[in-house]
Amino acid sequence: MDNILRDGTQIDQTVFKELDLNETSSPAVSDYIVVPALYTGNLHIEIVAKEECEIHGEEITSTVIWSIYTEEDLLLNIPDELTYSKIIAQYPDGEEEITQYEEGELVIPQVIPTEKNIVKLTFYQDDEIVAIFNMDKGKGYQIISEDGNYVIRIVDEEGNPVYDIWQEVDEDTIELSPYIDIEYFDREKNFVFKLEKYVNIPIGVYFAGTIMSEFSLPFKFLKDIENGDKCYYVKISLNYVNDTSSGKLNAYLIWR
């Protein structure tokens, strides 16, 4: 068992030993890690590829959406099966919610004002993303579209819309990063707090010996948590998609 890293860093505890990303169901949860030194702020976790690793996160697939341009607005004809509570529009100069309601009820189809270019529409159900509709700014004539998948807006020399070509949106999938949760427990192993999605691990391939993630165990915020001054154990959870991930990794607790 390793007890020292190549640069001389001393390992305090092994958190994951040869964790097989493909064969281990997500989330991979460590055993209780004893951390009496938590409040010094000197405890760090390092996740290292034991062999070549490929790691992936959850995928979100957008839903087919028809876009219909009228003279002043862009109408999104949203399928019935897409349940959402708000739409955030990303404009080149910022973001704003553009969901329309009437007397507390969602208006469908949604009408998107088109006085500004739209980069992206993100559909949320509560705080969870349920669909993303990308519309690259583009140049020249194609101010909303990218390679013909979306609405292509033809504009005149001053940028005023002339007409649109309607097209069905292809299904578009985005992949979220794998992430780490940290759970805190007291000396009796009673649950104190769960810090969700603390750090993200970039999607990709990691060669043997390369660092996949490094982070300190945060503790300052615990002062605002009930019994946050009594933490004695932590657990580390690695959230990813095992079907598309492969390879083995190690994770270490180190003191610095």
Next chain:
Amino acid sequence: MPNIFNDGTQVDQIIFDDISIADASSKTSDFMVVPALYTGRLEVVLMGGSTDCVLATNPATVDIIYYAKSKGSAIHTWSTYVSISAGTYKKGKILTEFHIPYRKLKEVANGDKVFYVKIKINYTQAGSSGNLNAYLVWK
């Protein structure tokens, strides 16, 4: 302007000084001089500012961008390094805290030449409001 926390932690640099988050969907710091980066003891703490900080995105994220002394192109960007839960953070309440990672830089070209760092907070402007502070502290 605070230069010490209630627990005695000394502030090395002020990254964001009570900035409003209502006017944009991201905030990027100035260049922070971090000659001590490779000690691994530099920590960033984000706190609620003078008015309640409301983050609408779940989660908001923080990018870390590394630069050489020449401040040219970034040597490395660690996108969405940490996440911040949506919610309301009152004055002094911690949004997130993290050490600035440096060990990964040994695998990056010119990763041993980092002298400046920028911090970028990404969130959804719609529904977000209030102010926040961010500090660089030495542990």
